[in-house]
Amino acid sequence: GESVGLHLPTLSVQEGDNSIINCAYSNSASDYFIWYKQESGKGPQFIIDIRSNMDKRQGQRVTVLLNKTVKHLSLQIAATQPGDSAVYFCAEGADGLTFGKGTHLIIQP
Amino acid sequence: ETGVTQSPTHLIKTRGQQVTLRCSSQSGHNTVSWYQQALGQGPQFIFQYYREEENGRGNFPPRFSGLQFPNYSSELNVNALELDDSALYLCASSLASGRAKTQYFGPGTRLLVL
Numbered sequence: 001g002e003s004v005g006l007h008l009p010t011l012s013v014q015e016g017d018n019s020i021i022n023c024a025y026s027n028s029a030s031d032y033f034i035w036y037k038q039e040s041g042k043g044p045q046f047i048i049d050i051r052s053n054m055d056k057r058q059g060q061r062v063t064v065l066l067n068k069t070v071k072h073l074s075l076q077i078a079a080t081q082p083g084d085s086a087v088y089f090c091a092e093g094a095d096g097l098t099f100g101k102g103t104h105l106i107i108q109p
Numbered sequence: 110e111t112g113v114t115q116s117p118t119h120l121i122k123t124r125g126q127q128v129t130l131r132c133s134s135q136s137g138h139n140t141v142s143w144y145q146q147a148l149g150q151g152p153q154f155i156f157q158y159y160r161e162e163e164n165g166r167g168n169f170p171p172r173f174s175g176l177q178f179p180n181y182s183s184e185l186n187v188n189a190l191e192l193d194d195s196a197l198y199l200c201a202s203s204l205a206s207g208r209a210k211t212q213y214f215g216p217g218t219r220l221l222v223l
Contacts, residue, residue, distance in 0.1 A: 034211065043199050043214035044152065045111075089151050094210055095165040096142065099151030 012106040019077040021103045023090035026071065030092040035064060035075045037086045038102070044089060047075070082107050111135055113202050113215035121221045122190050130185040130218045132200030140164070140205040141183040142212055143175060146197040158183055159205050195222045 013019045025033070031052040036044035048059045050066050050073075057064050063076040073090050085107045091097040112135035122128050134141050140159045144152035154167035158177035172188040181202070187194055197219050201212035 032210070036214075041216075043111075043113075043216045046211060046213055049211055091151075093154075095157050096154035096167055097144075097152070097212060098154070101149075101151050 009101070010104045010106065012108055013080050014108050015080060015082060017080055019075075019080045019084065019105055021075045021077075021088050021090075021105065023073040023075075023100055024071060025073065025090075025092050027092065027098075028068075028071065032092065032094055033064070033066060033073050034091045034097065035062075035073075036089045036091060036099075037084075038089065039086045047088075077105075080105075080107055082109075111202075111213040111215065113200060113213055115198075115200050115215040115218050117218060118216070119219045119221075121223065123223050124190055124192060126190050126222075127186065127188045128190060128220060130187075130198050130200075130220070132183045132185070132202075132215060134181045134183070134200075134202030135213055138202035138204050138213075139181050140203045140210070141177055141181065142201045142203070143183070143185045144199040144201065144214075145169075145194075146199055146217070148196070152199055155185070190222045192222050195220060 034049040035047040038044045048064050050057045050064045061078045065074045087102040087104050089099050089102045091099045114133045116131045142157040143155040146152040155169050156166040157164045161177045174186045176184045197217040199217045201214045203210045203212045
């Protein structure tokens with residue numbers, strides 16, 4: 001069945017470095033993708049989204065890349081800060097979102 | 110802060126009981142979606158309400174039901190609680206117009222079934 005998955009459960013980066021979180025999806029008909037950040041004890045927080053007619057979108061310190069050929073999505077965080085520590089989820093869909101399991105981003109001082 | 114609020118924040122029930130969780134959507138949003146998030150997992154879509162009608166449903170049994178009110182707030186009802194229903198229940202609101210349907214989540218209700 002359709003699924004959205006993440007390649008790595010945990011990612012550890014040095015403070016100030018760039019972080020790249022990857023996501024694979026299987027539904028080739030997907031046309032809307034979102035990245036959420038979830039801190040401990042809180043609900044998912046919207047970071048950035050992208051539609052299938054785009055291959056790149058930039059926000060404040062974040063960039064999402066979409067490769068429809070290989071059904072791959074990535075989130076790049078520039079100059080990672082301690083406040084970026086969280087679990088990051090990619091999700092796809094329109095009404096009911098399908099989430100992956102999440103990647104735990106750990107920031108090393 | 111998204112402006113989506115949920116109550117209660119925590120709840121403990123016993124197996125077989127019924128529970129009602131509440132959600133107030135962000136101002137201007139007319140669509141509410143509910144998700145279940147088990148520990149260490151991503152959220153799973155339960156259902157969505159738009160204009161007081163169910164507008165889509167995930168793979169959850171009928172004992173999970175909902176309501177949406179004219180002010181767009183919503184309730185999630187779960188009957189005959191099972192131990193596996195222990196999870197974080199998330200509500201998300203969105204504006205169902207055009208193609209922009211970004212969902213904004215509330216803080217969730219943590220349900221423990223004993």
